[in-house]
Amino acid sequence: MGFKGLGLVYDPIYLEHDTGGHVEQPKRLTETLAVLEAKGITERLVKLSPRAAAAEEVAQIHTRDYFKRLASFCQAGGGHLDPDTVASPRSFEVALAAVGGLLNAVDAVQEGTVARAFALVRPPGHHALPHRAMGFCLFNNVAVAARYARQKYGIDRILIVDWDYHHGNGTEAVFYAEPGVLYFSTHSATGYPGTGRVERVGEGPGEGFNVNIPLPDLAGDEDFGFVFDEILVPVAEEYSPGLVLVSAGQDGYRMDPIAGMDLTPRGYGLMAAAVRRIADRHAGGRLVGCLEGGYHLPGLGECVCAILEQWAGKEGHSGDSRWQVKPEVEAAAAAVKRVHRSYWRCFAGG
């Protein structure tokens, strides 16, 4: 069988979530598409359309009460859901299309229509909790997709890699007690929302399946390359996921207006290549990315482009092994290994 290509989920409906003067704005998508077009990536992508997620699908993660409240809030004209999160009259439908876009991406990859997929959607999802919106997020797109993949395709080990600058507290909360979904997150140790400590390893049957890597601000490409090599790759090797989902937030980009990391498009390419190798080795290549944060225009587009370049071809970047690592990042990685040594054989000797 030949290479089926990289799917891109997009639809203009995603521009109808009107956030006013907010950094999480429709231009994030239109400017990203312009960069992809200018770099000649668009013609290498397979277009995928979204659908509206069904209430039953969203209810696998979110409470029916929240679902109804959000619908009527938007119908009544919208406004502020919390100090950071706004909704417009169309936001409920757009949020359903964001979830449904990711579900279609999962279907396309599972059914073999495409080899991999990226969902260029908004609103983002990883802060959304079962019972409420939070941090620009309305529904937790990736969490609904993981549950859907598990139920529809019987995938019993799903890896979620979240490289957004901010900790995905919503995703962590949903799967905290579940071994069937391994949540791996790199994030700022000091940034919003203040969650994501390394000691938060999961609970009950999920103990050990929540891997938080809080990093100092100013961590850059080499630091993230190191952390992915030292922690994600060996853990994934032991876990052997049947599907890899990526909460792809590009707000770690060095010029991002609301964050403080030092990543460049090269760093996103390195991380994209790493998750791709994991998916190829364990999951039959099945890999689905979903846009989360990233607020610098056009830096977001450059970073998404670097990711798609690693996923669009038959072969990706082969991987580096020597990294120039900041001492604070080395210490952060050592702490993760220490905390997780009783759960993962790869860290047992540490």
Ligand SMILES: [Zn+2]
């Ligand atoms: Zn973020």
